[in-house]
Amino acid sequence: MASVTYDHVWKRFGDFTALNELNIAIEDKEFLVLVGPSGCGKTTALRCLAGLEEVSDGKVMIGNTVVNDVPPKDRDIAMVFQSYALYPHMTVYDNMAFGLKLRKTPKEEIKRRVEEAAEILGIEALLKRKPRELSGGQRQRVAVGRAIVREPKVFLFDEPLSNLDAKLRVQTRAQISKLHQNLQTTFIYVTHDQTEAMTMATRIAVMNKGLLQQLDTPQMLYDYPANLFVAGFIGSPAMNFFSAKLRKDGNNLMVDTGAFAVKVPEVKVSTYMHLVDKEVIFGIRPEDVHNPLFVPSDVSAAEIPAKVDFTELMGNEIYIYLIAGEHNFVGRVDPRTRFHMGDEVKLAINMDNFHIFDPSADRENPPAVR
Amino acid sequence: MQNNPFKGIISLFTSAIGRIFVSIIVPLITFLVLWQGFIFLRDTEANQFLVVLVAIVWGVGGVMLLYYVTNWLIEKLPKEWVNRLQPFIFVGPALAILAWFLAIPTFRTLILSFQDQTSRVFVGFDNYIFALTDRIMLEAFRNNLLWMIFGTFFSVSLGLIIAVMADRSRFENVYKTIIFMPMAISFVGAGVIWKFIYTYRGEGAGIAEIGLLNAIVIALGGTSQPWLQQPPWNNFFLIVIMVWLQTGYTMVILSSAIKGIPAELLEAARVDGSNELRIFFNIIIPTIKGTLITVSTTILIFSLKLFDIVRVMTGGNYGTNVIANEFYLQRFTYGNAGRASAIAIILLIAVVPVMIYNLRQFRERKAF
Numbered sequence: 139m140a141s142v143t144y145d146h147v148w149k150r151f152g153d154f155t156a157l158n159e160l161n162i163a164i165e166d167k168e169f170l171v172l173v174g175p176s177g178c179g180k181t182t183a184l185r186c187l188a189g190l191e192e193v194s195d196g197k198v199m200i201g202n203t204v205v206n207d208v209p210p211k212d213r214d215i216a217m218v219f220q221s222y223a224l225y226p227h228m229t230v231y232d233n234m235a236f237g238l239k240l241r242k243t244p245k246e247e248i249k250r251r252v253e254e255a256a257e258i259l260g261i262e263a264l265l266k267r268k269p270r271e272l273s274g275g276q277r278q279r280v281a282v283g284r285a286i287v288r289e290p291k292v293f294l295f296d297e298p299l300s301n302l303d304a305k306l307r308v309q310t311r312a313q314i315s316k317l318h319q320n321l322q323t324t325f326i327y328v329t330h331d332q333t334e335a336m337t338m339a340t341r342i343a344v345m346n347k348g349l350l351q352q353l354d355t356p357q358m359l360y361d362y363p364a365n366l367f368v369a370g371f372i373g374s375p376a377m378n379f380f381s382a383k384l385r386k387d388g389n390n391l392m393v394d395t396g397a398f399a400v401k402v403p404e405v406k407v408s409t410y411m412h413l414v415d416k417e418v419i420f421g422i423r424p425e426d427v428h429n430p431l432f433v434p435s436d437v438s439a440a441e442i443p444a445k446v447d448f449t450e451l452m453g454n455e456i457y458i459y460l461i462a463g464e465h466n467f468v469g470r471v472d473p474r475t476r477f478h479m480g481d482e483v484k485l486a487i488n489m490d491n492f493h494i495f496d497p498s499a500d501r502e503n504p505p506a507v508r
Numbered sequence: 509m510q511n512n513p514f515k516g517i518i519s520l521f522t523s524a525i526g527r528i529f530v531s532i533i534v535p536l537i538t539f540l541v542l543w544q545g546f547i548f549l550r551d552t553e554a555n556q557f558l559v560v561l562v563a564i565v566w567g568v569g570g571v572m573l574l575y576y577v578t579n580w581l582i583e584k585l586p587k588e589w590v591n592r593l594q595p596f597i598f599v600g601p602a603l604a605i606l607a608w609f610l611a612i613p614t615f616r617t618l619i620l621s622f623q624d625q626t627s628r629v630f631v632g633f634d635n636y637i638f639a640l641t642d643r644i645m646l647e648a649f650r651n652n653l654l655w656m657i658f659g660t661f662f663s664v665s666l667g668l669i670i671a672v673m674a675d676r677s678r679f680e681n682v683y684k685t686i687i688f689m690p691m692a693i694s695f696v697g698a699g700v701i702w703k704f705i706y707t708y709r710g711e712g713a714g715i716a717e718i719g720l721l722n723a724i725v726i727a728l729g730g731t732s733q734p735w736l737q738q739p740p741w742n743n744f745f746l747i748v749i750m751v752w753l754q755t756g757y758t759m760v761i762l763s764s765a766i767k768g769i770p771a772e773l774l775e776a777a778r779v780d781g782s783n784e785l786r787i788f789f790n791i792i793i794p795t796i797k798g799t800l801i802t803v804s805t806t807i808l809i810f811s812l813k814l815f816d817i818v819r820v821m822t823g824g825n826y827g828t829n830v831i832a833n834e835f836y837l838q839r840f841t842y843g844n845a846g847r848a849s850a851i852a853i854i855l856l857i858a859v860v861p862v863m864i865y866n867l868r869q870f871r872e873r874k875a876f
Contacts, residue, residue, distance in 0.1 A: 190775050211781040223776035227794040236790075237780035284780070294779075 140201035140291040140324060141166045142187060147196035149182050149348075156182040158348040159196070164341075169318050169325040171339035173332055174371070179348040180328045184294050187326065188217050200291060211240075216285035217294040220301065222277045224269040224284075230256075231265040234284045248287075255286040258317070275306045282314070286321070295327040299334065311337055332372050336360070344368050365505040366419060366495045375424050375457065377493070378467035382420040384413045384494075393420050393494070397463025398442040403489050410494055410507060419504065421493035424457070427469030428486040429477070439486035446481045460485065531584060538577045542570045574601075614856070621849035625842075635850035645851070648829045654743050655750070655811035655830065662751045663807050664800070667758025671766055672788065674759075684763065688756035695753065699820030702749045706821075708734040739827030746828060749817050754810065758803045765799035766792060798869060805866040812859055831855050 142164040149157035156179045164170045172180040185191040186198055189210035197204050205213050216237070224233050231252055238248045256262045259279040269277055278298060285293055295314070299307045315338050318325050329335055335342045336356045344351040344359065344367070352364040363369035369377045380395040384402075391402040391410060402410060433439050444460040444467075451473070458469045458477055469485060477483055497504040545566035552559055578597045583590055624631045639645050670687055674680045690698065707719030709732075717723060722732040736742045769792060777791045793800070815832035818824055824833040831851060839848030 188775075188779055190778065209783075210775075210778040211783060213779075215779060217776065217779045219772045219776055221770060221772050223770065223772035225773065225777070225791060225794075227797070236777075240781040240786065284776075288780070 141199075142170075142292055142324060142326065143197070143199040144183065144187075145197040145199065147183070147186065147198060148194045149179070149186060149191060150194045155348050157186070157193075160348075160350055162343055162350065162353060164324060164326065166324055167322050169315075169327065169338060169340045171327045171329060171335040171342045172345060173329055173335040173342055174345035174351075176330055177347075178345040180330075180343075180345050181296055183345070184217075184296055184326060184328045187292070188215055188294055189213050214290050215292045215294055216288045216290040217296065218278075218281045218285050218298045220297040222269075222281035222298075222301075224277055224280055226269055228268070229265065230261065230267055230269070230272070230280050230283075233269065233280060234287050237284065237288045251287045251289070252283075255283045258286065258320075259283050259313075274301055274303075275310070278302060278310065282317070286317070290323070292324045292326060293321075295325065297329055298327075299329070300331075307334075314338060333374065336372070342372075344371060346371075361491075363493065363506055366421075366497075369421050369493060369495070369506065373423060375468050375470070377421045377423050378427070378465075379495075380420040380422075380465050380467070382418055384410055384416060384418055386414055393418075393492075395420060395463065395465060397444075397465055400440040400442065400487065400489060403438060413494065413496060413507065417497060418507075419495040419497055421495060421506075422467075422487050423491065424468045424470040426488035426491045427458075427460075427467070427471065428488065429469075429471045429475040430484050430486045432472035432474060433486045437486075437488045438490055440489045441484050441486055444483060444485055446477045446479055446483055448479050449477060527584065531581060535577055535581060538573050541573065542566075545570060617849045617852050620845050621853050623846050623849075625844040625846050627845050631846065635846045636854070638847055639850045639854055644829060645831075645834060647827060648824075648831045648834045651743055651828060651830050652812060652814070654740075655747055655814055656808055658744065659747045659750045659754075659811040659814075660804055660807045662747070663754040664758050664762075664804050666751065666755045667803070668762050668800070670755065671759045671763035672792065674763065675766055684759065687759050690753050691756040693753065695750075695816030696820050698749055698753050699817050702752075703821060706735040706745060708732060708736070710734070736822050736828075737826045742822065742826055742828050746817055746821055749821075750811065750814065754807055758807065761799060761803050762796065765796040769795050798872075801869050802866060805862050805869075808862055809859055812855065812862070831858075 142162075144160045144162045147157055147160040148155070158179075160179075160183060162170070172183055174180050182191060186193050187200075187205075189205065189208065193206060198206055200213060200215070225236065228236065234252045234255060235248045238251065243251075252265070253262070256265055259282060261276060261279050261283060264272060264276060264280070269280065272280065278301070281298065298314075299310055302310060311334060314325075314327075318338075327334075327338065339356055341353060341355055342359050343353045346367050352359060352368045354362075354364075359368065359372050363372060363377075366379070370379070380397075382393050382395040385392050385394050385399075391407045391414070392399045393402060428434075428437070428439065430439070430441060442462060444462040447459040447461050447466070449459070450457040453473065455470050455473055456475050456477075458471055458475070460467050460469060460483075471477075494507045495504040496507055499505050545562070549559065549563055549566065552562075575597065579594070582593050582597060585593065620627055621635050622630055622632060624634075670683065674683045677683060693701070704718075705720040707717070708722060709715045709717050709719075717726060717732045719732075719735075721735060726732055735745050773791060773795070774787055777787050782790065813832055814830055815836065818828055818830050818833045819836065822828045824830070824837065832855065835848050835851040835855065838844045838851060
């Protein structure tokens with residue numbers, strides 16, 4: 139059990155900067171998920187912590203110890219690899235016992251711990267098998283087991299679910315969350331799947347191009363994305379974006395996308411006054427686009443016109459792909475909605491829950507304006 | 509057509525005759541073509557270029573023709589017979605050649621080994637008794653054992669160490685090329701090269717040593733040594749030559765096996781708490797075990813059959829004789845076909861278990 143700190147960490151591969159001044163303070167017993175598209179530096183960050191890569195600059199700390207020059211074997215961490223990396227010539231038992239044997243743990247102690255871990259993971263029956271005789275899901279559990287028996291200070295997971303099929307992934311996700319609750323240890327988990335991040339993390343670090351974009355709890359990340367990148371990355375289907383202009387209309391502040399204009403609620407007017415007559419990006423999540431017939435009573439809705447491009451019935455809801463002027467967007471609406479392809483319809487958007495991004499503030503990733 | 513049974517019978521009759529006729533004529537023509545080609549090549553005094561051209565066309569075309577015609581013939585048979593016979597058309601020639609060049613000579617050698625040196629009188633196990641009790645033969649057995657143990661051990665372990673080390677070096681390709689280069693040299697060529705290294709001119713006025721090893725020894729203040737005439741050490745000096753030649757081979761094969769180990773496996777071991785030495789013994793060696801065994805057995809068979817180096821360097825004198833060299837001496841110097849054949853059979857029997865083990869390894873790995 140220990141905290142983990144990335145203190146101004148840089149990692150360069152030749153001209154390529156994989157980590158651009160990464161600062162994260164991970165508390166003890168936290169479940170931190172590093173998420174981002176491939177090549178964003180999340181795996182590099184994990185490998186720097188494991189000691190499999192050397193940092194170019196800055197400090198990596200486990201607890202209060204700077205571990206920059208500590209070899210991986212002395213960092214007291216355990217890692218679950220994407221490919222599981224089970225030792226093919228050893229049985230499941232020996233795979234799990236290997237790390238303990240290296241640490242000269244007494245035989246009975248090894249046996250106790252391996253059997254305990256096997257029971258937690260439901261792999262008692264497999265202990266005598268070789269990895270090649272196991273299914274993907276079983277291998278994955280053995281890899282987790284190998285980490286558990288070590289009772290390390292920190293658990294590292296490098297996309298451990300990406301080789302599993304969809305159903306198994308959902309199950310294993312829950313198991314790992316449960317494991318975190320039972321073990322009460324720091325978990326650091328890398329994934330490119332925002333669903334995994336949202337469902338498991340106590341906090342999420344969103345990364346892009348080697349830069350930390352936002353570090354916050356899943357709910358905060360979802361409700362208050364710090365910039366356009368985070369807004370687009372977290373949530374599925376992704377947030378709708380409209381290039382728009384803020385314009386004053388008497389005492390009202392209007393968001394004008396060209397295809398429609400909606401009124402900014404009065405409580406928020408002062409927040410956006412400085413952006414008047416500027417190009418902004420207006421963001422609205424698909425679940426905040428409603429069929430006007432089924433708008434919840436607590437929502438301050440603004441009606442906009444659009445044309446139905448096509449619809450996808452999900453059973454509990456309907457995804458409607460819409461066209462408004464030059465904009466394409468998606469709505470997740472009540473399943474009772476009867477919209478058809480080509481219909482000109484009215485939609486109600488929830489003006490309590492919109493986002494305005496200022497593209498001039500940062501070309502790459504315009505920050506959100508709260 | 510169906511209305512006229514008479515016509516049907518005629519057509520059946522003619523077609524049957526036609527089929528039989530064609531079945532005889534086509535192979536006959538094929539045989540003639542091949543035969544004439546052979547006669548032409550044997551007796552011709554035509555221009556060399558033409559002969560080469562005809563030989564290529566006749567050789568390649570003849571083989572094709574032979575396969576094609578026999579296949580065509582077989583396909584005339586009833587279906588179940590086609591299925592039964594067809595594979596043998598294609599495997600048959602290879603089996604026949606194998607039998608002709610391997611099985612029959614082996615069998616003949618076996619017979620010869622029970623006959624005297626004129627190959628006329630059967631002498632029972634006399635030749636084997638000689639081969640297993642003669643002083644020179646026992647020395648050869650001992651030396652072969654030395655070759656097998658030390659030659660294999662050093663070739664494989666050096667190859668393995670270099671492969672692992674080179675894997676971590678920036679100049680991997682340079683090292684590997686240098687180590688691999690001797691592979692291109694024949695054993696006889698290597699013998700000539702190493703003769704320069706071990707050369708000894710003897711002591712006396714006006715004699716200067718030209719051997720590399722003696723030059724080094726003298727430069728360090730020692731006296732020159734007749735390296736190849738000092739048993740038992742001369743055996744090791746000869747073994748060094750094979751190690752020099754074969755390390756490149758073991759290195760290349762083992763290196764590719766090491767590169768086949770997933771990086772994550774080594775990283776997992778590192779995180780698990782292994783140091784590099786442990787990784788080498790606990791992860792790398794077990795993972796490449798199959799390759800290691802294959803390489804070792806290959807070198808083992810090499811050492812068992814070893815001939816060229818000893819033949820070129822010492823001729824088997826000064827206590828460096830090996831089985832294959834003694835076979836050569838018996839057959840071609842002393843003209844004793846019986847003893848030579850007995851030695852050859854013993855060598856064959858010695859190689860067989862290694863071969864079987866090797867083959868079993870191959871099969872196991874396919875199952876992997």
